[in-house]
Amino acid sequence: MMELNTLTAHNLTELLKKGDISPLDICNSIINRIEKTEKSLAALAHFDKEKALERCGNLSKTAEKGELWGIPIFIKDNICVKDELTTCSSKILKGFKPPYNATVIDKLTGLDAILMGKTNMDEFAFGSSTETSCYGPTRNPWDLERIPGGSSGGSAAAVAGDEAIFALGSDTGGSIRQPAGVCGVVGLKPTYGRVSRYGLIAFASSLDQIGPITKDVEDAAILLKAISGHDEMDSTSADIPVSDYLAGMKKSIKGLKIGVPKEYFIEGMDKEVKNSIKAAIEKLEKLGAVCEDTSLPHTEYAVSVYYLVATAEASSNLARFDGVQYGLRADNIKSMMDMYKKTRKEGFGDEAKRRIILGTFALSSGYYDAYYSKALKVRTLIKTDFDKAFQKFDAIVTPTSPTAAFKIGEKISDPLTMYLSDIFTISANLAGIPGISIPCGFTKNNLPIGLQILGKPFDEETILRIAYNYEQNTDWHKRKPDIK
Numbered sequence: 001m002m003e004l005n006t007l008t009a010h011n012l013t014e015l016l017k018k019g020d021i022s023p024l025d026i027c028n029s030i031i032n033r034i035e036k037t038e039k040s041l042a043a044l045a046h047f048d049k050e051k052a053l054e055r056c057g058n059l060s061k062t063a064e065k066g067e068l069w070g071i072p073i074f075i076k077d078n079i080c081v082k083d084e085l086t087t088c089s090s091k092i093l094k095g096f097k098p099p100y101n102a103t104v105i106d107k108l109t110g111l112d113a114i115l116m117g118k119t120n121m122d123e124f125a126f127g128s129s130t131e132t133s134c135y136g137p138t139r140n141p142w143d144l145e146r147i148p149g150g151s152s153g154g155s156a157a158a159v160a161g162d163e164a165i166f167a168l169g170s171d172t173g174g175s176i177r178q179p180a181g182v183c184g185v186v187g188l189k190p191t192y193g194r195v196s197r198y199g200l201i202a203f204a205s206s207l208d209q210i211g212p213i214t215k216d217v218e219d220a221a222i223l224l225k226a227i228s229g230h231d232e233m234d235s236t237s238a239d240i241p242v243s244d245y246l247a248g249m250k251k252s253i254k255g256l257k258i259g260v261p262k263e264y265f266i267e268g269m270d271k272e273v274k275n276s277i278k279a280a281i282e283k284l285e286k287l288g289a290v291c292e293d294t295s296l297p298h299t300e301y302a303v304s305v306y307y308l309v310a311t312a313e314a315s316s317n318l319a320r321f322d323g324v325q326y327g328l329r330a331d332n333i334k335s336m337m338d339m340y341k342k343t344r345k346e347g348f349g350d351e352a353k354r355r356i357i358l359g360t361f362a363l364s365s366g367y368y369d370a371y372y373s374k375a376l377k378v379r380t381l382i383k384t385d386f387d388k389a390f391q392k393f394d395a396i397v398t399p400t401s402p403t404a405a406f407k408i409g410e411k412i413s414d415p416l417t418m419y420l421s422d423i424f425t426i427s428a429n430l431a432g433i434p435g436i437s438i439p440c441g442f443t444k445n446n447l448p449i450g451l452q453i454l455g456k457p458f459d460e461e462t463i464l465r466i467a468y469n470y471e472q473n474t475d476w477h478k479r480k481p482d483i484k
Contacts (some may be wrong), residue, residue, distance in 0.1 A: 004029035005162045006480070009071045009219045012165065016070050023070030023114060026165070027056040030072050030116065034163050037483045042138050043148075043158040045077040046085045047117035055114050066112035068226060073108060074167040076155050077118040078125060079210065080199040081105050088201050089133035090123045092347025093327040102199020103234065104168060104210055104227045111226055116164070120154030123349045124318065125172055125203040127151050128421035130179070131412050132351040139408070140183060141481040142447055146405040149179025149421075155213045156183040161483055166214040166223055170200055172207045173306050174400075174425025177437035180213055181400030181450020184439045184479065186467070187213045188220045189425075191458045192432035193238035195224075196231035204313035205236075207306075207429040216477050217438065217468040221245035224460060240458050248461035249468040254288030256466065259393035263299035264424055270403045276441030276449040277399045280470065284397070287469050294393065296385040299427060301378050303419060306426045308362050308375035315359030321347065354415065383431040390456045395466055398424050400437040400450030424452060434460045438467045439476035448476075 004012065004026050015021045031049055038044060052072070059070060075081060078088045080098035082105075087093040101109075109115065122132040130138040130153025138153045140146040141161035148157040152169030156179035159167050169176040171189035180187025188211045195210045202208060212223035225246070230239040260281060265274060281291050323329035323343030330342035348356070362371040389396060401424060411418040428435040433454055440451035451470070455463040471477055 005033045008215045009165050009222060012071060023056050023059050026070060026072055027052055027114065037161055037163060040139065040144055040483055041141060041157050041161050042136060043120055043154045043161060043163055045089055045118045045120045045135055045154060052116050059112055059114060066110060068108065068111040068113035072114045072116045072165055074116050074119050074155060074158050074164040076152055076169050077121050078170055078201040079104065079168060081115060088124045089121045089135055091134045091328055092321045096327045103196035103231045107227050119158055119167055122151035123352050125151035125170060125175055126351045126355050128178060128418055130154060131408065132349050134349065137408055140405045141483050142184065146407050149182040151175040152213060153179045156180050156185055156187065159185045159213050159215060160481060166212060166219050168210055169213050170208055170210050172203045173310060173429050174422040176211045176213060177425050177435055177452060178401050178422060181437040182405040182448060184448030185213060185215060186217055186220045186438050188224060188436040189428060189434060190224060190460060191434045193236055194458060195227050196234040196237050198231055198233040202317040204310040205317065206313060207310060217464060217471045221249055221464050243461045245461055245464050249464040251465055252288060253466050253469045256289045256394045257392065258284060258289050258291045259294035259389050259396045260291055261294050261296045261396060261398060263296050264398040272443045273399050273403060273449050277451060280440040280451045281397060283473065284470060287473060294389050296389060298378065298381045298385050302382055302427045302430060303423055305375045305378045305430060307419060308371050309379060311355045311359035312362045312372050315356045318356055379430050382427055386431045386433055394462055396454040398452045400424060400452040404443045404447035404449060428454055433457055434463055436463045436467050438471060441476060
């Protein structure tokens with residue numbers, strides 16, 4: 001019999017409904033897998049085996065079963081769970097246990113999903129490789145010497161390595177899609193405002209979105225529906241009806257118009273990635289979609305705009321971590337100012353300090369108009385490019401990342417090269433549109449390649465539909481890494 005931890009959530013739900021298995025069976029399968037592979041992967045930040053089993057036992061007593069009854073889920077370490085460690089993988093939040101749940105956590109537990117623990121991440125989501133975590137780097141299940149992407153690398157590695165059925169990540173500039181792409185799983189960034197950000201510890205408030213990382217597209221649709229919807233606790237939450245993603249994605253894609261932007265096929269892009277994307281586009285055409293070239297002319301400015309807007313918002317959001325109310329407080333302090341300086345010096349890692357300094361500089365008197373104000377104007381131009389493209393096209397397809405997973409340590413000392421890892425995903429966050437990454441091939445070294453599908457605002461249904469049709473006619477998502 002196939003190990004339960006390797007199955008999808010929808011497969012497990014069918015078995016649970018038939019009474020063939022119990023939630024405890026699934027939990028034990030996950031725990032056994034973690035005990036076997038976690039030393040190699042380091043995908044988890046916080047995991048309490050006894051607490052997971054206790055939750056599983058409590059669940060079996062519920063009178064009415066929710067839609068996710070008995071399905072275990074892991075949560076990225078920047079999403080608050082009441083009275084449980086939530087540290088953003090940073091020393092400065094050492095020991096922090098929130099007094100409340102994030103809205104997405106209440107939604108999941110309301111549907112009887114079982115919270116298993118927290119996944120590793122780049123510190124405060126600052127990174128593209130999960131190397132900046134205070135707990136050390138997570139490793140890619142396909143090659144343990146390589147990065148799993150970031151910042152939601154722990155969630156992607158856990159799902160790809162079968163330590164998790166599915167997981168939540170957060171996406172500020174590609175932090176769900178890029179790790180999903182390099183780990184060979186499905187990662188979806190919803191439209192800005194589709195999923196409540198209440199309880200997500202902020203990186204850049206105008207860019208952050210919580211979303212699913214799953215083994216297939218159907219699970220992504222299930223999890224997205226579970227966490228979507230208006231929330232009065234989040235002023236940026238959109239009061240727009242949530243579609244029936246499961247029903248919508250199973251329609252044919254015949255006649256859909258898909259744009260292929262020339263700006264995403266850049267010099268320096270890996271040839272194997274380019275060939276896989278072209279093959280995926282040909283497959284979509286065979287399935288009845290009409291694929292045509294298009295242009296998003298301001299794409300070249302996306303990285304520059306992102307690292308001005310995101311660092312500016314990060315420097316403001318991280319000002320609250322000062323040793324006063326929660327988390328780390330430095331010892332041997334002489335004054336309040338001394339406490340601030342020592343706590344922040346000891347608590348933040350190099351990348352967090354770099355982004356705080358960059359953001360503070362961009363917002364400072366004399367530089368605001370030269371940098372931040374200009375970045376906001378170009379951000380509007382990037383969004384306008386997408387608005388124009390979506391007047392003609394139902395969706396846009398691109399590579400998720402210009403290369404497959406690179407080796408751990410290869411780019412960590414070169415921030416500018418590292419920042420370019422997100423070059424294909426950043427624009428979606430600046431424009432606030434939804435995007436999904438799905439497996440579309442492998443390199444000769446057996447490393448996954450991701451296809452990104454971008455859609456109109458609040459039209460997750462269409463990108464799920466394209467992704468599902470492609471997935472049902474290919475086998476890339478069925479491959480499993482051999483972790484040693």
